[in-house]
Amino acid sequence: MAHQILLHYSHIHNDIKIVKQCYSATEALDFLTEQQVDLIFLDIQMPALTGLKMLETIANRPQVVLCTAYQEYALNGFELDVTDYLLKPFSIQRFAEAMDKVRRRINEIPLSQTATAPNYIIIRVDREDRKIALDNIQYFQAYGNYVKVWMDEDCLLTAATLKHFSKTLPENQFIQVHKSFLVNKKKITAQNSNSIKLNNNSTVKIGKSFRHNLMELWQ
Template sequence: MNCVILDDEPLAVELLSQYVAETENLSLSFATTDAFAAIQFIQKNEVDIIFLDVQMPELSGIQVLKIIGNNYKVIFTTAYTDYALDGYEYNITDYLLKPITQERFLKAVDKALATGIAAPLKSTGIDNDFIFIKSDSKMIKVNLNEILFIEGLKDYISIQTTKEKLITLQNLKALEQHLSGTQFMRVHKSYIVALNKIDTIEKNRIFIGSEVIPIGETYRDIFLKRIEGNKL
């Protein structure tokens, strides 16, 4: 997972950079004490995890979050517990209280990895695009062309494939963003469907094999317009 470190203390940046370098599955993409440089990098590059200081002179960690959005796993680094607690309003993954030990760092990373879904490969026109999900302490490869639909279950999602049903700790909105631009579409607050797996559409229901999936009023018009675009 690609990491960015933003902290106004050079020693903190150096320590976190060392921890990232010594951790399997992490790759340091950018480390800086400059909030504006970090924002510019994040907006132009693929980033998975951000280690973000809360109290900084130019912009606070909260202000940075407001600018970049919540499409990332964010781990706060701070000397102040009160500031860290504020971050949970922005769905942060964890917070590290300074001075940060490597053991505590690894626990935060494990939490980020446990709730992470790798983005699908960009479409190549070949039916082997895939994602990896964590389920039952394993990373499982899931081919996109085998997914029938995805159901949101509070903090978990259920992925129904042509072979099996997989449960993973994740939220539906995050996965929807990862699948943007593919053959998948949100049709209900609790469902994403694979358009190429739909058998029948009847009123406010979608039929995929023996499964019946509701179409939410909020999503109905956009969904039907996309379907109309594929009608002969």
């Protein structure tokens, strides 16, 4: 039934080509060793191996849209950087929204590689997308399965990874100074051997393996 619903919804979208239907994680993994795909629609509760465990075994994962009846696994899914999380039963409109996210990722170019990079980012907070000006951000802080986005006068919590932001933010403005901190260069006012100070008087630790990243700031 779940397969039939996905097939019905996908037929409306001309850019979707179904290349395989699998009924277990092992069957899917066997197929992926021979065939490269752009997108997987994946359930979580499956025979032998769960969908989340399956994702952990894939080295170069394609985009993934989780389709499940279990809301409690949403954070685990976003920690694995899935594109979207469809909670059964989902509507054809909700499916279309997920496909829009897939297309945005396909066409996404890291901000550091664009000639005219946008001066904002879009982050997901409390089930809504928010547009945040980059110049208003002090730093990003890894926080378990979330990331704290510290701004001049506020802090937002989003279900994401620091790795995601480090890959997409412009390199000429943001710098990683610790495994848990990604900082706006424009906000740095002082530095010692263990930490940096920002213009809102907050202090951020420097990781030993990231000290070389800061050398260029003071040259």
